[in-house]
Amino acid sequence: MHRWCVLLLTTWIFLAASPVAAQSARTFTLDFEGFSDNLAIGEYGGLTFSPGWRFGDVRSGRYNAPYPDDCPDFGGICAFAINGNGFARVSGDGRGQIFLPADVSIFRVAVATSEALTLTAFATDGTVLDTVVVEANIFSGRLDRVTLTAPKNYAIAMIEVSGVRDTWLLDDVQYIVLPLQRAQPARLVLAQRVVDAVQPGEVVTIGLVLENYGRGAMRAATIELPFDDTALILLDVIPDRADVWVSDVQPGLVTIRTGSLAPVCDLLTINVRFQVRDKVPSGLAIGRVAHLWYRDDLTDGAYGRSNLPRLTIGVNTVSVRTPELVLNGQTLSYAAEGFAPGEPVGVWYNPPNGASPVAVTTVRADGDGRVSGSITVSNWPTGEYTLVLYSHYSQQTFVGAFPIQP
Secondary structure, eight states, X not given: OHHHHHHHHHHHHHHTHHHHHTTSOEEEXXXXXXXXXXXXXXXXXXXXXXXXXXXXXXXXXXXXXXXXXXXXXXXXXXXOOOSSSEEEEEOSSSEEEEEOOTTEEEEEEEEEXXXXXXXXXXXXXXXXXXXXXXXXXXXXXXXXXXXXXXXXXXXXXXXXXXXXXXXXXXXXXXXXXXXXXXXXXXXXXXXXXXXXXXOTTOEEEEEEEEEEOSSSOEEEEEEEEEOOTTTEEEEEEEESSTTEXXXXXXXXXXXXXXXXXXXXXXXXXXXXXXEEOTXXXXXXXXXXXXXXXXXXXXXXXXXXXXXXXXXXXXXXXXXXXXXXXXXXXXXXXXXXXXXXXXXXXXXXXXOGGGOOOEEEEEEEOOTTSEEEEEEEOTTOOSEEEEEEEEETTTOOEEEEEEXXXX
C-alpha cells in the first residue's frame, strides 16, 4: 500500500528539484552611489521609480549632509545622515512610488527625515500589506532603518513614500525576492477495505484508509461511518495514530475525528470492528458509503466520500470483478468503477503463456470513483491476454480477458 506513495513521492521530488532549489531568497541592495547629482531615477537595480525621483550626491555641496566630514555650506551643522555619498529623494510634493519585481517579500530602507515620513507597501490589487511611519530624526547623526514585510500568500508590488517636499532622503534600499509559498489544497482519499461476504455471528473489520495526496496539509478531518445496526454491533475502533479518536456513537453511525495529515502521500488507517448479529437474513447488503469533512489552508468545509463496499451477509460473492474492455483496432480501452474517489489504481497486463506481468500505469480514480484509459497494442504477439486493475486501498481487483489476433 505504501509502495505507490513512495514511488510517487520520489518522482515528485525529482521533478520538483529545480523549483525547490530556486526557492532560496535573493537579496538585492541599492546604495545609490556613483550617479550624478540631481539625475532622474527611472529603472535602477530591478526597481522602477515614479517621475520625480532623483539621485543625490552630497559632494555637490547642495545638501545639509556631511561632506566630507561636515557641512561647509550650513555652518558645520549637518541635518541629514547618509551612508556614503549617494542617496535618493523626490523633488516636487515629496510623494513617490517605487515599483518592485515579482515575489518581493521584504523591503528595507534607511531613512533620514525632518518631518514624519510614511512608507506603505501595496499588493498588485491595491491591498495595503504593511505601513511604517518614521518620525523626524534630523540632527541625530543616524539613519533609521525600517522594514516592510508581506504577509503569507502576498507579495509587495509597490512602495509609496509620502512626506514633505525636500525634507527627507532614502539610502541603502534592500529588497528580498522569495517565490511565494502560496497555500495549497489537500487532496484526500477515504477508502473502505472489507471482505465481500460475512456470516452471522462473525466479526468483520472495516479498514478505513485516509490519504492526503495533495500539495497542502490537511489540518483536521471528520469521518462519519454509517452501519446497519440491525445487522452489526460496533465493537471497537483501532487507529494507527494517537491523534485519531471516536467523537460520537449513535445508532447506525460512528463519528471519528483526526488530526493533521502532511502533504504528498501521508496516510492513516483505522480499523473498525463489528460483530454480525445472529439470525441476520442471508443476502442482506450491509455496505455503506462513509463521508468525510475536512479543512486545509484554503477551506474549512471540504467534503469527500468513500467507495461503497460490496459487503453481503452469507453470500459468497466473487471478489474479482470485470472491467469494461473494448478492443478497437490497435487500441484497447478500459474502464471500471466502484473505487474510492482519488484512490490509486494499478494497471497491468498478463501476456500469453505465463509470461511475466507488464506494468502499464498507476492512476487515480476520478471524483466518481471511476478509472478509464487506453493502451496501444500494436505489434503485440498474438494470444490471450488479461488486463488487471487493482485498487491500492479498497483492494478491489478487476480482471478482463482480451485476445490479440494474428
